[in-house]
Amino acid sequence: MTTIAPAQLADMIGAIARRLRSERDALNRLDAALGDGDHGTSLSAALAAAVEDIAELKQPSAGDIWLTTAKAVMNRMGGASGAIFGTFFFKGARRLRGKERVSKNDMEAVLQAGLQGVKARGNAEIGDKTMVDALAPAVKAFCGADELASAWSGAAKAAREGAESTRELVARRGRAKYLGERAIGHVDPGATSIALIFEAIDDWRTEMG
Amino acid sequence: MTTIAPAQLADMIGAIARRLRSERDALNRLDAALGDGDHGTSLSAALAAAVEDIAELKQPSAGDIWLTTAKAVMNRMGGASGAIFGTFFFKGARRLRGKERVSKNDMEAVLQAGLQGVKARGNAEIGDKTMVDALAPAVKAFCGADELASAWSGAAKAAREGAESTRELVARRGRAKYLGERAIGHVDPGATSIALIFEAIDDWRTEMG
Amino acid sequence: MSARKQKLINEPDDIVDEMLAGFCAAYRDIVRLEGERLVLRAEPKAPGKVGLVMGGGSGHEPAMLGWVGEGLLDVNVVGEVFSAPGPAPILQGIRAADRGAGVLLCVSHHEGDRLNAELALEFCEMEGTENVDMVILYDDISSAPKGSESERRGTAGLFFVWKMLGAYCEGEVDLASAKALAEKVRDNTRSLAMSLSSCASPASGEVMFEMAEGEMEIGMGLHGEVGRGRQKALPADETIDLMLPPILDDLPFQAGDEALVLLNNSGSLTLMELFILHRRVEEKLREADVSVYKSWIGAYATTLEAAGFAISLCRVDDQLKALWDAPANGAYMKQL
Amino acid sequence: MSARKQKLINEPDDIVDEMLAGFCAAYRDIVRLEGERLVLRAEPKAPGKVGLVMGGGSGHEPAMLGWVGEGLLDVNVVGEVFSAPGPAPILQGIRAADRGAGVLLCVSHHEGDRLNAELALEFCEMEGTENVDMVILYDDISSAPKGSESERRGTAGLFFVWKMLGAYCEGEVDLASAKALAEKVRDNTRSLAMSLSSCASPASGEVMFEMAEGEMEIGMGLHGEVGRGRQKALPADETIDLMLPPILDDLPFQAGDEALVLLNNSGSLTLMELFILHRRVEEKLREADVSVYKSWIGAYATTLEAAGFAISLCRVDDQLKALWDAPANGAYMKQL
Ligand SMILES: Nc1ncnc2c1ncn2[C@@H]1O[C@H](COP(=O)(O)OP(=O)(O)O)[C@@H](O)[C@H]1O
Numbered sequence A, B: 001m002t003t004i005a006p007a008q009l010a011d012m013i014g015a016i017a018r019r020l021r022s023e024r025d026a027l028n029r030l031d032a033a034l035g036d037g038d039h040g041t042s043l044s045a046a047l048a049a050a051v052e053d054i055a056e057l058k059q060p061s062a063g064d065i066w067l068t069t070a071k072a073v074m075n076r077m078g079g080a081s082g083a084i085f086g087t088f089f090f091k092g093a094r095r096l097r098g099k100e101r102v103s104k105n106d107m108e109a110v111l112q113a114g115l116q117g118v119k120a121r122g123n124a125e126i127g128d129k130t131m132v133d134a135l136a137p138a139v140k141a142f143c144g145a146d147e148l149a150s151a152w153s154g155a156a157k158a159a160r161e162g163a164e165s166t167r168e169l170v171a172r173r174g175r176a177k178y179l180g181e182r183a184i185g186h187v188d189p190g191a192t193s194i195a196l197i198f199e200a201i202d203d204w205r206t207e208m209g
Numbered sequence C, D: 001m002s003a004r005k006q007k008l009i010n011e012p013d014d015i016v017d018e019m020l021a022g023f024c025a026a027y028r029d030i031v032r033l034e035g036e037r038l039v040l041r042a043e044p045k046a047p048g049k050v051g052l053v054m055g056g057g058s059g060h061e062p063a064m065l066g067w068v069g070e071g072l073l074d075v076n077v078v079g080e081v082f083s084a085p086g087p088a089p090i091l092q093g094i095r096a097a098d099r100g101a102g103v104l105l106c107v108s109h110h111e112g113d114r115l116n117a118e119l120a121l122e123f124c125e126m127e128g129t130e131n132v133d134m135v136i137l138y139d140d141i142s143s144a145p146k147g148s149e150s151e152r153r154g155t156a157g158l159f160f161v162w163k164m165l166g167a168y169c170e171g172e173v174d175l176a177s178a179k180a181l182a183e184k185v186r187d188n189t190r191s192l193a194m195s196l197s198s199c200a201s202p203a204s205g206e207v208m209f210e211m212a213e214g215e216m217e218i219g220m221g222l223h224g225e226v227g228r229g230r231q232k233a234l235p236a237d238e239t240i241d242l243m244l245p246p247i248l249d250d251l252p253f254q255a256g257d258e259a260l261v262l263l264n265n266s267g268s269l270t271l272m273e274l275f276i277l278h279r280r281v282e283e284k285l286r287e288a289d290v291s292v293y294k295s296w297i298g299a300y301a302t303t304l305e306a307a308g309f310a311i312s313l314c315r316v317d318d319q320l321k322a323l324w325d326a327p328a329n330g331a332y333m334k335q336l
């Protein structure tokens, strides 16, 4: 697979939704330690809604799929994380306008725009103990790889490492901010979701061959 | 002692107040099982108020003392039991109008009027698991005795037996009414107070010689 | 769940007086404090109108403090927590409410309230104070069977009497017709309460009654008096489906009737839960073809911080609807 | 004390929709339900007036549902429990509130509320919808130090903005001056909350934060966000003596100032306790020579059934006093 067709992209969103659904309770537990315990429920519900909404599109383009995901996440998820995760897809969707199949180059642009959007929207930098700690290294790894397959697996690995790195941090954004030192020792749920998303894509790609 | 002088009557009220104060917590515990757990607190506060109010009277008659006690109990105690215990003194006070010293005959009239008042006010009969179960036999024993000394000790004994008899009863008056069968096994707090009052008088009389 | 024993109070003995001081300071445009724990209207009603006095224990706030004001009560006589005031302050309250057209003493039916009201009335008689009467109010169907209505307890449904009687006594009416109106509202009102949790007395620090997590009791009284016994707690709709039919059967409310609805919060239920419950009440009343004239949802007569609620229904005709809609301005009861 | 996990609800997923159905049915003379969880005035305000929209998570009832109505908000956009609604329903809310004179989106400062409001405004821009602006509201002194006011959270003190801004926008004003008025009220308001107990989410059934019996936390946010850490619970007067000075110092309120006072019940505190607390607030303000224009005591912005309260003070001048006294008719905010 060197480029991704719209139907494949839709399939990929499905794979992400399934992964988040199966990790829902674990994500809730992570969020219970640092926030209000709903991250798994709301993110998996949002992706499930995205899958449904995409299924209702008639011959969608890659851009349509990404935009539909953005809207489902924003509106179904709500809260700060809905806006931030939604912005990730929303900013990426613009880069897909008019594309037939998505090349590695296109996907780089999508991920970079998404990352920029997330950072701008949430005003978070690496080290703030947010999803940015997983997303930024993942995007970097993706862009540094030679081709799509190794790009996904490198991104998944980097995202997981980034997520793990949040364990030792104090939060400077989101609800966990008010915990101060008490946040140390817990992995950020949003960063973990990012790792799960990239891992889900990588596994999906492997299965697709 | 064949008659009681006003100063002695005031002293007697003091003795009752002290006894109820020292049994306050025990009475509260009885009331906690059948009602709202305040019987000891409110009755002992009421008698303490009566003692204070009596102390402020200038050369009170026996009737003044009884009436002052009635008002203190009614207004300081409040609730159903304040009205009922207060009525006991209130009705008795009328029988003391114009009396210099209180004879056994006078006291019979006082107690009988008090009992009638209590029964009428609270609409309770023997067997309803109320103070009437202690008061009625106490008054009967008092009236049946030959002289004041044995009258008080007989009344105290009868009151205590009456109070104990309430243990096996279902309540038909007061808060305990709503407990149904669950009231069985607990002694009625109001009946216990009556026993304590007569016992306090009897002990006071013995000490006075 | 355990009851909250930790209270934001000072000395337990000072609770009632400090509460009254804080309340009357906050709402000094509506009420003022006088004598032995009397809460009066800041501006007394015009001479020649029937005065309304209500006494009762505290622990049910905003009842009855919040119901003193224009279009509502003239005087509230406040007792200790869950304990009726004695006859002397009631008597003072009657005197304070007297505007020359007589005074109606309203009694929420509990033994303490009734007995002290009777004593107060006897004292009035002894003093030669005339034109004072009392009316005994009750609504709780769980406390005595149909046919023995007059033995029932007064609970949240008295809400309707306070509001309508208050409006009625702003008009040129006499004492006898005021009493008749109170009885009319009472006789058209039925309530049933339930609770999920107990509460702890701020006076004694003790839990008022025991309840286990996951249990509920239907028919509980306003001071935690036992009702129909404990059972497993049910979801919202099933709870309403259990509670509403006996209320409807008791009056009985019939197809075509019009009713006011009150969902009274006993203390710490959330409005979220009450709104969810109300949705089902409306649904079920629609099925029974009883139309809802208006609904009120909130904490009106509480049992400290118990988590529970009561459903009260009041069947209304044109007279009662007009009285309901009349303006009112109590600290915790406002009708525009 | 443990938090109450047993809730009177049906399916956790249906909480918000059933709550809105029950609420809007009860108060159909004041509000109506539309589209994706929009609560609108039953009668829209006259054309040519600035519309007011407020979005927010639920779990704070009666806020904000109870504040839609004449002299108050035009639209409330309702989210899941403690979670801001997304941009699409906010956008619908903005459209519904538009009476041709622009719409002000009021945001209680929390990350979720702010971000979704920003998104909604970006969508407005993309669509070419003009004359829409937003104002970020905050009041909680515990969430950021003086000098960083704009990083503070929005809590119970927004009460004052809602009321006065609502009154202001009944007049012939433009969007810019509406925003300026909101900022003026905000900048004169300070709040500090405390809690004795946690609460349990009806959505997840889980306790929202942990608290032991006999502990209190000063500075807790409206969703249980931590404040200044835990300490032993104190009696009422000492609690006020601890909380009031930092509020007064922060603005600072000065001798001769006039202020509105709000004691907001987080959920299951009793009014009895709040009245006792209010007595001390008045006493302390008198000592500081800050005069109280009016006080409000009640559950306005709750944290489900948490047992706690907030003190909010708003410094007022003649303009603000007049706006405060203007009539209002929301289901849970009535000014005669
Ligand atoms: N300002 C921010 N920038 C980036 N990510 C953020 C920001 N705020 C929160 N997040 C992410 O959102 C996650 C929490 O998501 P979630 O629990 O769904 O939202 P909420 O806190 O509203 O309940 C955090 O773990 C963090 O990764």
Ligand SMILES: Nc1ncnc2c1ncn2[C@@H]1O[C@H](COP(=O)(O)OP(=O)(O)O)[C@@H](O)[C@H]1O
Pocket (backbone or CB within 6 Å): B031, B035, B036, B037, B038, B039, B040, B042, B043, B079, B080, B081, B082, B084, B118, B121, B122, B123, B124, B129, B130, B131, B132, B173, B174, B175, B188, B189, B190, B191, C083, C111, C112
């Ligand atoms: N109708 C009644 N007639 C006689 N005594 C009664 C009646 N009702 C209650 N009592 C007495 O009052 C006692 C309870 O007193 P107390 O606890 O002080 O009052 P309350 O129930 O108002 O808290 C009962 O134990 C009973 O003896």
Ligand SMILES: [Mg+2]
Pocket (backbone or CB within 6 Å): A031, A035, A036, A037, A038, A039
């Ligand atoms: Mg969360």
Ligand SMILES: [Mg+2]
Pocket (backbone or CB within 6 Å): B031, B035, B036, B037, B038, B039
């Ligand atoms: Mg008792």
Ligand SMILES: [Mg+2]
Pocket (backbone or CB within 6 Å): B036, B038, B039, B079, C082, C083
């Ligand atoms: Mg009592």
Ligand SMILES: [Mg+2]
Pocket (backbone or CB within 6 Å): A036, A038, A039, A079, D082, D083
């Ligand atoms: Mg959340």
